[in-house]
Amino acid sequence: MTKTDANGFYWLNSEKRNELAFVILPAGYDVPTVKAMPQFWQPCTLDANTVEQLDFQLLRADNDSHTMLVATDMHLANRNSPKDYVQFADGFVKELTSAYNSAAPGKVYCLNLGDFSWDGYWYDNKWALPECKQSVEDFNFQMWSVMGNHDNDPYVASDFGAEGPYRQHMGPVYYAMNIGRIHYIMLDNTEYLNTGGSQGTVGSRNYNRRFDDRQLAWLKEELTHVDKSTPIVVGCHCPLYSYSGSGGVSVALQTQADIDKILSCFAGFSNVTFLTGHTHVNRNIQSPTYANVYEQNIAAVCGTWWWTQQYGNNNVCTDGSPAGYKIFTVDGTDLKWQYKATGLPIEKQFITYDMNEVKEYWATDATALKAFAAGNDLRNRDKDYSTVGENAVYINVWAYEPGWTVSVTENGTPLAVKQVWSKKDPLHSISYDIPRGAANNGTLTFPSTSCMHMFEVTASSASSTLEISVTDRFGNVSTESMTRPKALTTDVTK
Template identity: 25%
Template sequence: MINTLKLTLLAGLLTAGLTAQEQAKGYVFEDLNANGKKERKEKGIPNVAVTNGEAVVLTDAKGRYALPVADGDAISVIKPAGYALPVDANNLPQFYYSYRPQGSPQSDFKGIAPTGKLPRSLDFALTPTDEQQSFTALIFGDPQPYTQQEVDYFAQGVVAEVEGIQDVVFGLSLGDLVGNDLDLFNPYIDAIKRVGIPWFNLMGNHDMNFDAEQDALSDETYEAHFGPANYAFNYGKVHVIVLDDILYPDPRDGKGYWGGFREDQLRFVENDLKHVAKDQLILLAFHIPLSEPEGDPFRDADRERLFKALAPFENTLSLSAHTHIQRQDFFTKEDGWLREKPHHEYNVGTTSGDWYSGKLNAAGIPVSTMRDGTPKGYAFIHFEGNQYTVDYKVAGKPEDFQMEIFAPKVVAQGRNTKAGIYTNFFMGSATDTVEYRVDQGEWKLMQYVEEQDPAYELSVYEWDTAEQLIPGRRSSNPIKSTHLWRGSVPAKLEKGTHTVEVRTTDRYGKTHTGTTSYRLE
């Protein structure tokens, strides 16, 4: 019995050793005829990074690579600048091979089907393209539909507005692609493919397998639809790193989730950045912000290690979503950032807004303004070499609608009032300049305040004071906005209507304007 047990353990150790030594080998090649198969006349591409999700290697002079691979890994190519990835019929980029010899573990939602043995040559096709250093990307925060009806709201209220868009090279959704029901992944894909451009995705806390007992298995259904949750690619002088920053189950108590990274993910970032030129812009994308003002949403040690990996790079930007508000964060040395130039994190407003709440518009779609007064919408990031600017587009509004101005409707003439004129500049932060003038008078600075947006407050409390049910669903209670300014109401003017003009100047030097009015009686 003892000898049999020893032999069984030895066999198990040998099997584990053989699995650990398994190698994925193949080529990264120029796919001249776009058939996805390497043919003799098609040359390999040297110095292209390939990863197993932790280690990162470069292809040799003939485009060959070799990487260790184990059950549960994904081998993916890190697209170099000047090449395009193939996309499938749904416009999802094809840059990976998920290795699951026996398939994903059984779960409430189906994962990856059995892949069997590794291919003898695991090749990645790329197509040479005239890739410009000036380009634009389209960014969606949290589509997060919980039902097919909400998928339709997303498709009709947001996707239809950008369907067939020109001069945008790729799109990216920042997680919470759906709301817990992973069967909605396919309806989401059907909606997003209509944009008509290559579309990248990342995993949010509502896209996970909640029955997974370890974090590494929480993305099996996500990966079956979209590929690995951690990957990278280059475009122009921008190096994009996409990460799953949700630790599930929470390693502290096994309940819920926590923001942060596993050891293998941090090693992936560190290994990847070894092969990136220091003058590149490093664009990080994940779901949970690196920092939130309340609670303990992110593991400090992981943020510190990430910042250390980014320290050699002068130009960085991170994108997050998750909060269903819009915010600009700037990390300095006081926050653990290791460079003089602060690190900018843009917490992007969501395409679902305040979870598809609020009144219905003329098309029957919820207005869904967020709790900080930001209307639902999406962002454009414009890259110029290793620099960038950002624009926010409110869904269903003209491009120049960049602020909501609130003023009292009527004020007593000649009498001081505690009422104020408020400007919610959706893309703003405390460093921006906001001015106003009345009746083309002198421009005056408005005061930056962190308060609840009165225009949003009014819209919410309308539900509480209505004597009949309002179609739609009551919005969430208001919270303090990080992009709100206040000015006093001039009351010592003539009776009648007075025009208020507001102009904002953002961190990129772009100016935006808006108008409203109030009446003196």
């Protein structure tokens, strides 16, 4: 790492290990954009013993106020029906180009949190990082990226070596940039092992979830150049934390020591937000040991790996969240955010289930009965809601986090709302688990996961109308007048 002089000239003595160099974007500046890719890095073309000149163009930009679109887990691989890249183009890409392509330069950016591609299909399906880049080249705004575990070369059984195509096509695997008054840091926290991989042979694609020591050393040096009062936004693929049991928090990296190594780097910074993907679910978790760190684990653009369009004519994740992304609105050092389900109005932040109807579906639907009878991954799934009482209503609040309120009234009378932990979402079950299980002898690749943002009320009758209101931490309100009985369908707009 080095700094330029007052005239912008620099000298860097480097072993050229990464075969590239990049500029850390200073506040108040931008870089040119080519087909949605920010031009902040240059490849090294000469050996380490030979001096070469790499120039970077900086453009003045008024971006203290900007919108950051945060998306993750596209998993483009030339597979599924309809093809994943077709679903991607017709949904996510169409929505973002329509909404944001006319924005002034420096006002809209996108963060891609990894698994842009799917390593297991790079060679068989002839779809890897170059094809993924082509799928977003119509964006008029920049897409800054980090790599996920599936963005590694599956023929290479080493972390650094497997990152080679990513560095060639996407740029550095860790870097930083100042956009407006926010300091963004993009990191790599997958250590790709890929046991058994060799030229012509796809390995097991296994990996560890941690930040390597070389990267941490770079991060510590990089942060010495950042004022402690600056808000920090860190993008990486794998989450730091997960939920365990009824609201407990557990470590999602390899060990607590790995948590300590990364989060101790931010000592003295008061406002540190980690944005992560990988899980294909929505989770928002305050670090239990580092008060200055808050993690937003964001659901996937691809939902359930692009499967539910085939079975449910929708795109939903394993926790029932519709596939989508987060919109961060930045004004100086102030950040606000909302989850945006692709294809739905931003005002829709939850879905409701009449559990009388759900239990009836579980007991009588022919496809469900066939799936449950098959056993295997659906063993005992006929009992998913056996303990749910009469006239219960479930409310899946997709991006729920501390500071939100969920309120329900029945005929003007408030109902007690309780959070329900470790229940599976009915929408995902009927959009994937049940039809896939019925067709595949009960075997599922991506079964429903426990939903950690489900709420329950109990009505006084089976036919009353409920008024439901959800208010987020910034005062945005989402409402539904729920007429009951309410049929269980795969229509996410209902």
